[in-house]
Amino acid sequence: MTTHTTMEVEPYFYRLTDAQRIEVVRCLAERFEVSPSEIAKAAGVSKTAVSKWLRGLAAPQVDKLSAIHGAMPDAVAKCLPQPAPTRVEVDLALSVVARALGDPALKEYVLAQLESLLPGQVKREIAYRVSREDVELFRGKLKAEGLSAYSVAARVRYLVKFLNAVGWILTPENLQRVYAVESPNVAQKTAMALKKFIKAVVRARDPAAAPLLYDAFRLPKVKARGLHAADAGGGEARVGGGAQDIAVRRRHMGHHGRDWR
Known part of the structure; x- marks a missing residue:
């Protein structure tokens, strides 16, 4: 007596519509050039049945499609429609x-x-989110360079004060704010600390963002008529007036092409 085993049917095939099952068979014939005879043999049906599938007059049953999948799994897998993601x-x-x-x-x-x-x-988005770990790494690198405890503490203090003001996220726009502080001396020291931090820490953490952030320190072009006083030798220049004055010292702003290395 012949025993017929029940073929395992792929659960996914049950979710396919009649039209989708027809398209799978058409894909095999057109894209992979599988002949109707080969499809019929794999499915265990007649060539007439396959002809009806290809013409859209009937759809292959789930077990037939599963049988074809068993015979040519790679081709069928590439012909299956992608289910919508959950x-x-x-x-x-x-x-x-x-x-x-x-x-x-x-x-x-x-x-x-x-x-x-x-x-x-x-x-x-050109941005770098600074962590406390980054600050401690910066402190360690400064100590390793042989700076005095006072210098290390001062640079970290200027860095942290600025980070608190910008929410601990460095962006080119945020870095421009360093020059909006009232005291040129504070602006200079804060910029020095930030530039050192970017080169010592950010460059290792995010090589793509670091040079773009450092580039934000380049001196913006200012029209001559907007300057109340300018030192041709690189002294202090003030733009605007009143409480909105922006004081910068050109010699401390550096240049991306010269300083970034």
């Missing part, structure tokens, strides 16, 4: 992307892939 799958994917963006080694790759998948829809 909310859980989307949340999981986003959590993975978020973790990858936090890894300097993967960040550029992830952004490049997103830009490729979503052309014109991905806007890169």
